[in-house]
Amino acid sequence: xxxxxxxxxxxxxxxxxxxxxAYYGYPITPASEIAEAAALYLPQVGGTFLQAESEVAAINMxxxxxxxxxxxxxxxxxxxxxLMQEGISYLAGAExxxxxxxxxxxxxxxxxxxxEQSDYFAMVKGGGxxxxxxxxxxPASVQEMADFTVLAFELADRYxxxxxxxxxxxxxxxxxxxxxxxxTVEEPEKPWAVKGTxxxxxxxxxxxxxxxxxxxxxxxxxxAKYKRAAQLEARYETYMAEDxxxxxxxxxxxxxxxxxxxxxxxxxxxxxxxxxxITLWPFPSKAxxxxxxxxxxxxxxxxxxxxxxxxxxxxxxxxxPVEFYNRVGGNVPSAEEIHDELLSRxxxxx
Amino acid sequence: xVENEESVLAEPEYELLHSRSEVFYDRFERxxxxxxxxxxxxxxxxxxxxxxxxxxxxxxxxxxxTIFVSPVGCSVFAYYYFDLGNVQVAHGRxxxxxxxxxxxxxxxxxxxxxxxxDLAAIGTAEIIHAANRGEHIAVFFVNNAIYGMTGGQMAPTxxxxxxxxxxxxxxxxxxEGFPLHMSELLxxxxxxxxxxxxxxxxxxxxxGARRAVRRAxxxxxxGAGFTFVExxxxxxxxxxxxxxxxxxxxxxxxxxxxxxxxxxxRKPTIPEGKNxxxxxxxxxxxLEEAGGKITLAAQAVAxxxxxxxxxxxxIAGFGGQGVLLLGQLLAEMGMREGLEVSWLPSYGxxxxxxxxxxxxxxxxxxxxxxxxxxxxxxxxxxELSLRKFAPQVAEDGLIFxxxxxxxxxxxxxxxxxxxxxxxxxxxxxxxxKVANVVLLGALLEETECLASETAVAVLETKVRNPQLLExxxxxxxxxxxxxxxxxxxxxxxxxxxxxx
Ligand SMILES: Cc1ncc(C[n+]2csc(CCOP(=O)(O)OP(=O)(O)O)c2C)c(N)n1
Ligand code: SF4
Numbered sequence: 117x118x119x120x121x122x123x124x125x126x127x128x129x130x131x132x133x134x135x136x137x138a139y140y141g142y143p144i145t146p147a148s149e150i151a152e153a154a155a156l157y158l159p160q161v162g163g164t165f166l167q168a169e170s171e172v173a174a175i176n177m178x179x180x181x182x183x184x185x186x187x188x189x190x191x192x193x194x195x196x197x198x199l200m201q202e203g204i205s206y207l208a209g210a211e212x213x214x215x216x217x218x219x220x221x222x223x224x225x226x227x228x229x230x231x232e233q234s235d236y237f238a239m240v241k242g243g244g245x246x247x248x249x250x251x252x253x254x255p256a257s258v259q260e261m262a263d264f265t266v267l268a269f270e271l272a273d274r275y276x277x278x279x280x281x282x283x284x285x286x287x288x289x290x291x292x293x294x295x296x297x298x299x300t301v302e303e304p305e306k307p308w309a310v311k312g313t314x315x316x317x318x319x320x321x322x323x324x325x326x327x328x329x330x331x332x333x334x335x336x337x338x339x340a341k342y343k344r345a346a347q348l349e350a351r352y353e354t355y356m357a358e359d360x361x362x363x364x365x366x367x368x369x370x371x372x373x374x375x376x377x378x379x380x381x382x383x384x385x386x387x388x389x390x391x392x393x394i395t396l397w398p399f400p401s402k403a404x405x406x407x408x409x410x411x412x413x414x415x416x417x418x419x420x421x422x423x424x425x426x427x428x429x430x431x432x433x434x435x436x437p438v439e440f441y442n443r444v445g446g447n448v449p450s451a452e453e454i455h456d457e458l459l460s461r462x463x464x465x466x
Numbered sequence: 467x468v469e470n471e472e473s474v475l476a477e478p479e480y481e482l483l484h485s486r487s488e489v490f491y492d493r494f495e496r497x498x499x500x501x502x503x504x505x506x507x508x509x510x511x512x513x514x515x516x517x518x519x520x521x522x523x524x525x526x527x528x529x530x531x532t533i534f535v536s537p538v539g540c541s542v543f544a545y546y547y548f549d550l551g552n553v554q555v556a557h558g559r560x561x562x563x564x565x566x567x568x569x570x571x572x573x574x575x576x577x578x579x580x581x582x583x584d585l586a587a588i589g590t591a592e593i594i595h596a597a598n599r600g601e602h603i604a605v606f607f608v609n610n611a612i613y614g615m616t617g618g619q620m621a622p623t624x625x626x627x628x629x630x631x632x633x634x635x636x637x638x639x640x641x642e643g644f645p646l647h648m649s650e651l652l653x654x655x656x657x658x659x660x661x662x663x664x665x666x667x668x669x670x671x672x673x674g675a676r677r678a679v680r681r682a683x684x685x686x687x688x689g690a691g692f693t694f695v696e697x698x699x700x701x702x703x704x705x706x707x708x709x710x711x712x713x714x715x716x717x718x719x720x721x722x723x724x725x726x727x728x729x730x731x732r733k734p735t736i737p738e739g740k741n742x743x744x745x746x747x748x749x750x751x752x753l754e755e756a757g758g759k760i761t762l763a764a765q766a767v768a769x770x771x772x773x774x775x776x777x778x779x780x781i782a783g784f785g786g787q788g789v790l791l792l793g794q795l796l797a798e799m800g801m802r803e804g805l806e807v808s809w810l811p812s813y814g815x816x817x818x819x820x821x822x823x824x825x826x827x828x829x830x831x832x833x834x835x836x837x838x839x840x841x842x843x844x845x846x847x848x849e850l851s852l853r854k855f856a857p858q859v860a861e862d863g864l865i866f867x868x869x870x871x872x873x874x875x876x877x878x879x880x881x882x883x884x885x886x887x888x889x890x891x892x893x894x895x896x897x898x899k900v901a902n903v904v905l906l907g908a909l910l911e912e913t914e915c916l917a918s919e920t921a922v923a924v925l926e927t928k929v930r931n932p933q934l935l936e937x938x939x940x941x942x943x944x945x946x947x948x949x950x951x952x953x954x955x956x957x958x959x960x961x962x963x964x965x966x
Binding site for chain 2: 182186206322373
């Protein structure tokens with residue numbers, strides 16, 4: 117059964133489906149509907165919603181709830197995520213699972229509230245202090261806002277690590293059909309959690325390891341975990357990529373514009389395809405290298421100053437030229453704009 | 467030369483407590499190197515405060531149901547000593563983290579233990595808001611007027627004139643302000659159940675502290691609410707004093723600045739408010755209705771092959787004209803007729819200035835970009851929108867303009883324009899706000915993109931007020947009739963004379 121749902125609301129629908137028990141957050145456009153939906157729905161299914169005094173407090177409330185073994189989440193946009201970075205580093209350091217949604221808006225500073233993809237570095241590369249990784253999923257539709265939130269909860273628990281749903285103002289604000297299926301939540305045991313019971317009395321949630329050897333051992337453990345995730349969890353989608361001469365690369369809302377651009381190009385007999393990373397960390401480098409190897413060139417399109425571009429270039433490792441096209445400030449290119457760009461780049465390549 | 471401790475001790479009207487609390491570990495299990503008995507300095511107040519907390523937990527039998535939230539500061543390693551589940555948190559955030567823990571484990575005892583830099587500087591917001599919410603946590607606030615762990619920088623509680631590595635000439639209120647009185651500050655709030663300031667200056671006062679710590683935890687056991695004990699505490703190392711001298715400094719200097727008092731001891735009356743209804747996940751997600759009624763979407767018209775391949779519509783006007791709602795209606799209708807749909811609103815600064823627009827895509831195939839640069843249809847609900855967006859409309863597109871005729875000196879676009887005074891028609895019906903539905907009727911009649919029965923079905927689910935629903939029905943019909951009539955008269959013309 118399909119329901120027309122807003123992307124931001126779909127996040128909470130997914131979260132409820134995944135058995136999310138608590139939401140702590142602070143309002144910010146264009147993410148506020150997530151908090152509002154959490155406030156409306158979570159308490160009705162016995163969950164907790166609390167509007168914190170700041171994003172700093174919110175992420176630390178998430179830390180507390182995660183320590184106690186709850187499925188817990190928060191959501192915000194750029195400026196709020198900047199404030200949460202210390203907490204995210206602590207969560208990763210203490211190996212606490214949680215879901216964090218970033219509905220990206222224009223930056224830097226107060227910027228504006230229109231869509232950008234300028235938080236890629238902050239979310240994918242870390243952003244907080246220290247050696248850690250976030251698992252990062254990039255939905256492109258309302259359906260995926262729900263589905264990836266569910267997946268993010270599963271991955272977070274599986275790896276005992278923060279999982280980020282990285283999206284943008286458009287996907288958050290738009291409405292599309294959403295289909296949900298009731299399923300039984302399979303939450304893993306959390307014997308490490310601190311629950312105020314005799315069994316969990318010895319448990320300790322911490323990220324401090326004063327001795328260099330101890331901290332090194334802890335980091336080796338995290339590294340091994342990240343390596344495993346990198347091997348198992350990279351996800352992507354391709355469209356007409358098999359015989360493509362030029363491969364468009366983009367994630368989130370951009371991937372949809374690119375899809376339309378591919379269709380337009382194909383109508384003109386141009387062999388153009390799409391590669392869309394679904395997980396931004398782990399980045400689907402291997403798949404992109406393989407798909408890219410068959411092409412004459414890649415065109416990476418982003419709503420940022422070239423943040424994913426670095427990963428795209430690393431993936432193909434100089435074997436294929438990687439062109440770049442971007443819009444920033446909240447402008448989203450139209451498919452026609454991409455098409456024109458493509459034609460001019462093709463002319464230059466020829 | 468160490469002074470005789472007896473000289474500062476008051477008369478021994480206290481019990482002797484030499485034994486180790488059960489709440490402490492036998493051995494420092496959580497400490498990697500066993501070189502030291504404790505990581506605290508000799509004469510440090512943290513050790514005494516730990517002991518008081520441990521004893522109270524033991525006496526009250528709370529060890530198995532207590533969660534200890536340890537801060538950043540010298541007591542970051544509180545978990546070396548307490549045989550309790552422990553959550554170590556970021557600098558200043560213990561009250562926030564404790565909130566998350568407590569809400570997850572409402573029947574457990576949650577303790578946040580913090581220093582003065584932690585609680586009164588970097589974590590000021592967290593403690594005030596946790597107190598204001600009346601979180602059911604016990605906060606033990608160890609005020610030693612200095613940053614211990616980082617080596618003696620100024621704290622918000624550093625006394626006027628007191629030197630520190632970052633106030634080398636003594637704290638000057640003109641530069642650093644006055645010492646912050648957290649207990650007094652929190653006592654201005656409605657919710658806290660218990661606030662007391664105690665001192666670890668001498669054994670008599672330590673006994674007072676012992677009573678306060680126990681009271682704070684007893685109240686937790688009773689579920690009384692937020693309890694807070696500020697403990698004035700010696701830091702001999704940073705103060706550069708002998709332990710006994712440091713205790714005397716607490717008694718003479720600190721208490722003078724921070725008077726001991728019970729600032730609050732009453733169970734707060736906190737109104738319950740309206741409780742949210744409890745429903746099943748399926749119900750909340752709209753997957754089934756209460757009482758097993760069939761959901762409305764199940765009655766949707768099944769159209770495996772829709773006649774419409776693809777249509778993009780842009781709707782624009784003033785905020786309050788139902789621009790976004792009209793788009794949602796169209797998207798919902800398309801969805802019910804089995805199409806793929808997307809609705810993308812304008813949001814942001816332009817909404818503030820009163821304009822709104824949205825993009826609706828209807829298609830048989832998966833929709834790529836939901837952003838429309840050249841819409842097939844523009845519904846312009848005001849002149850501004852017409853002027854702004856008409857040039858974007860595809861050559862073979864269609865524009866619906868909410869007026870009897872096009873404005874003067876308006877360069878006719880390539881697309882066909884259909885003028886209808888929807889607001890006037892709606893006003894006639896009795897509510898200008900259904901103008902958007904009048905336009906919907908016109909769109910459906912003119913383009914036949916979707917069925918008007920679907921429009922009625924969607925309106926029936928969206929509009930709860932029966933009078934308004936009737937108005938909407940009339941508005942839809944009026945829009946359709948207008949198109950019908952105009953087509954009959956063959957009178958739809960553009961300023962350039964083009965008629966169809
Ligand atoms: C975000 C952040 N800023 C600064 C620090 C460094 N730091 C650690 S403890 C501390 C002050 C602790 O003082 P207090 O809370 O008074 O506790 P005490 O050590 O005196 O018991 C500071 C500034 C930190 N760990 N994190
Ligand atoms: S520095 Fe001060 S607060 Fe820290 S352990 Fe030593 S005496 Fe205690």
